[in-house]
Amino acid sequence: AQSVSQHNHHVILSEAASLELGCNYSYGGTVNLFWYVQYPGQHLQLLLKYFSGDPLVKGIKGFEAEFIKSKFSFNLRKPSVQWSDTAEYFCAVNGYNTDKLIFGTGTRLQVFP
Amino acid sequence: GAVVSQHPSWVICKSGTSVKIECRSLDFQATTMFWYRQFPKQSLMLMATSNEGSKATYEQGVEKDKFLINHASLTLSTLTVTSAHPEDSSFYICSANPRSGRAGETQYFGPGTRLLVL
Numbered sequence: 001a002q003s004v005s006q007h008n009h010h011v012i013l014s015e016a017a018s019l020e021l022g023c024n025y026s027y028g029g030t031v032n033l034f035w036y037v038q039y040p041g042q043h044l045q046l047l048l049k050y051f052s053g054d055p056l057v058k059g060i061k062g063f064e065a066e067f068i069k070s071k072f073s074f075n076l077r078k079p080s081v082q083w084s085d086t087a088e089y090f091c092a093v094n095g096y097n098t099d100k101l102i103f104g105t106g107t108r109l110q111v112f113p
Numbered sequence: 114g115a116v117v118s119q120h121p122s123w124v125i126c127k128s129g130t131s132v133k134i135e136c137r138s139l140d141f142q143a144t145t146m147f148w149y150r151q152f153p154k155q156s157l158m159l160m161a162t163s164n165e166g167s168k169a170t171y172e173q174g175v176e177k178d179k180f181l182i183n184h185a186s187l188t189l190s191t192l193t194v195t196s197a198h199p200e201d202s203s204f205y206i207c208s209a210n211p212r213s214g215r216a217g218e219t220q221y222f223g224p225g226t227r228l229l230v231l
Contacts, residue, residue: 043223
């Protein structure tokens with residue numbers, strides 16, 4: 001079955017700490033991978049995406065993610081978080097030739113000053 | 114950038130009434146739009162795929178007669194929750210895929226509509 005797992009449900013960090021959010025997927029065939037962010041009271045925004053090529057992708061606001069095909073993973077990282085990074089983060093996947101997105105359950109990140 | 118709007122942003126209705134939610138792509142044409150439902154502190158669950166000019170495709174477990182979807186034009190899709198009940202209370206989010214994009218391209222999400230059924 002197609003699915004996305006996010007292992008960290010709630011992460012609490014202090015400012016300047018490093019962040020890594022796990023994402024593993026189960027999906028047959030070639031995939032596209034996404035990280036979306038939902039700030040409090042706002043709509044989902046794309047952080048970064050991987051379609052092909054360099055497995056290390058860089059997104060907005062200093063975020064990056066690495067696609068490791070052998071591990072079916074697409075973990076999100078940021079070297080130094082800020083209070084403004086407090087949000088809900090969703091990993092998502094779809095097939096190469098389909099629009100249907102499958103979302104993980106999300107990770108709530110709280111950053112304290 | 115691509116913008117998707119939803120109207121209304123929130124709605125409160127009595128049990129048994131029908132509620133229509135609009136999803137518009139403001140600066141691009143969307144052959145395909147998607148409707149999601151998000152429960153508190155949970156992920157987005159795809160309800161249906163709305164295709165311009167054809168019938169929507171519903172996910173397993175979603176009642177097509179209860180959640181009517183109409184994709185009338187390349188910039189507008191509507192979701193009507195018919196005979197709403199308290200268990201239909203949720204956050205409904207739409208997204209749109211630009212027409213010129215290949216399948217699998219980035220979707221752009223609307224701000225969501227919060228529905229409360231009393």
